[in-house]
Amino acid sequence: MILCDIGNTTIDWEIHGEYSKQSVENFAPVFYTEMIYYICVNAKLLTYISTLKNWIDITQYIEWKKYYPTMGIDRIMVCEAISNGVIVDAGSAVTVDVMREGHYEGGYIALGLRSAQEAYAKLSPALAWPFNFEVDLTIMAKNTPDAITIGYLAPLIDKIKSLGNPIIVTGGDSKVFSSFLGDAIVDNHLVFKGMKKLIEKGQLC
Amino acid sequence: MILCDIGNTTIDWEIHGEYSKQSVENFAPVFYTEMIYYICVNAKLLTYISTLKNWIDITQYIEWKKYYPTMGIDRIMVCEAISNGVIVDAGSAVTVDVMREGHYEGGYIALGLRSAQEAYAKLSPALAWPFNFEVDLTIMAKNTPDAITIGYLAPLIDKIKSLGNPIIVTGGDSKVFSSFLGDAIVDNHLVFKGMKKLIEKGQLC
Numbered sequence: 215m216i217l218c219d220i221g222n223t224t225i226d227w228e229i230h231g232e233y234s235k236q237s238v239e240n241f242a243p244v245f246y247t248e249m250i251y252y253i254c255v256n257a258k259l260l261t262y263i264s265t266l267k268n269w270i271d272i273t274q275y276i277e278w279k280k281y282y283p284t285m286g287i288d289r290i291m292v293c294e295a296i297s298n299g300v301i302v303d304a305g306s307a308v309t310v311d312v313m314r315e316g317h318y319e320g321g322y323i324a325l326g327l328r329s330a331q332e333a334y335a336k337l338s339p340a341l342a343w344p345f346n347f348e349v350d351l352t353i354m355a356k357n358t359p360d361a362i363t364i365g366y367l368a369p370l371i372d373k374i375k376s377l378g379n380p381i382i383v384t385g386g387d388s389k390v391f392s393s394f395l396g397d398a399i400v401d402n403h404l405v406f407k408g409m410k411k412l413i414e415k416g417q418l419c
Numbered sequence: 420m421i422l423c424d425i426g427n428t429t430i431d432w433e434i435h436g437e438y439s440k441q442s443v444e445n446f447a448p449v450f451y452t453e454m455i456y457y458i459c460v461n462a463k464l465l466t467y468i469s470t471l472k473n474w475i476d477i478t479q480y481i482e483w484k485k486y487y488p489t490m491g492i493d494r495i496m497v498c499e500a501i502s503n504g505v506i507v508d509a510g511s512a513v514t515v516d517v518m519r520e521g522h523y524e525g526g527y528i529a530l531g532l533r534s535a536q537e538a539y540a541k542l543s544p545a546l547a548w549p550f551n552f553e554v555d556l557t558i559m560a561k562n563t564p565d566a567i568t569i570g571y572l573a574p575l576i577d578k579i580k581s582l583g584n585p586i587i588v589t590g591g592d593s594k595v596f597s598s599f600l601g602d603a604i605v606d607n608h609l610v611f612k613g614m615k616k617l618i619e620k621g622q623l624c
Contacts (some may be wrong), residue, residue, distance in 0.1 A: 217489060228610075262451055265527050270594050280559075282523050282561045282562055282563075284545065284562065284563045285563075307539075307542055307543075308570075310570070312559055320559025320560050320561045321559050321560060321566060322566045322567075322568045322569040322570035322573065323539075323563075323567050323570040323573065324571065325530070325535065325539065325570075325571070326571040327539050329541070330530065331540070332533065332541075333530050333537070334528075334530065336534070336537075337512055337530070337534055338512075340489065341512070341528065353525065354456070354517055354524050355525050355527050356486075356515075356525045357489065357524060358487075358489045358490075360527075361526060361527045361528045362527075362528050364480050364527040365513075365515070365527035365529040365530075366441025366529065367573045368527065368578060369529065369578035370574045372578055372581070373573060373574035373577055373578075377578070383586070396424050401496065402501030404600065
């Protein structure tokens with residue numbers, strides 16, 4: 215099975231169980247002849263790909279009433295992957311979603327690590343420090359790097375922990391977030407897992 | 420007593436108990452003949468004002484070992500104002516500091532409302548929504564404006580509440596923050612209160 219997650223700058227592939235990544239610039243969908251299941255947030259590419267018969271847009275299988283109309287497709291995929299748990303997708307934004315017995319309970323969107331760091335630096339050169347990931351989030355800070363790290367991470371980590379277990383972490387910053395989340399499970403292929411579950415569901419219907 | 424809080428863009432005054440504000444551009448310190456106690460984060464103005472004999476820089480009275488060297492002067496002033504409590508200064512950044520029996524326990528720095536909102540909008544046009552301050556922070560969101568409002572505010576509010584009582588809120592966004600903080604006390608003149616306490620201490624020494 216070939217799965218393709220098309221973003222605005224990057225294309226992620228799962229090709230017969232192997233994972234790879236490429237930039238949008240080098241992407242030539244017309245050269246693929248096999249059947250490819252995809253999700254796509256790139257509006258320009260979507261218009262083109264939807265004309266190709268071997269490319270199957272799996273958003274057609276989404277049961278939209280479970281979610282909400284403006285919810286990101288990647289977020290829906292990670293929710294489809296997990297029937298019970300708190301799902302943290304730590305990327306450019308940090309999305310936190312709660313699934314209980316296959317039911318979507320809702321979620322929220324926090325700023326991602328890089329986005330928060332840039333916002334601190336924009337506020338003042340005095341706050342333009344890298345985060346200190348060695349910091350103890352349970353204490354109060356007495357220096358600037360710790361004060362911004364705790365200010366960004368401690369509330370977010372505490373809130374995630376308060377939502378219950380299991381916690382499943384995915385996305386580019388999954389390592390950092392899981393290091394503060396105790397027994398959290400890291401799964402960097404959660405989008406593809408959700409896509410596969412959705413395809414199975416779609417084929418059963 | 421005349422107190423002056425000199426920022427990078429705005430000057431805040433307390434003149435014999437009356438509060439006022441002016442822009443840095445219209446500020447002419449040499450025309451004042453009375454004694455003025457001030458704090459100043461504006462490096463350019465500081466160089467000039469420090470040559471004027473009737474302008475008294477009260478940072479000379481700060482007991483620095485209680486705090487830390489890169490801590491903002493405004494933050495130290497709000498801490499000087501409160502001997503026991505959690506102090507939230509909700510401005511361009513949101514600083515949270517804990518004082519217990521006159522001892523500084525530490526604190527942290529989160530992004531301010533406007534800064535967070537700008538960072539969401541920069542991440543994606545899909546996240547460029549105004550915050551919804553009517554939202555219930557205890558639930559999970561099922562629409563985008565609520566998802567970003569809860570994502571920014573709920574972790575921060577929960578963390579502040581976890582630090583104990585009393586909570587004292589100051590700064591330009593004190594209304595919004597206090598509306599989510601139950602019995603919090605709002606005091607928009609906390610910097611001046613701290614300045615006065617510090618002056619009294621300095622004169623006793």
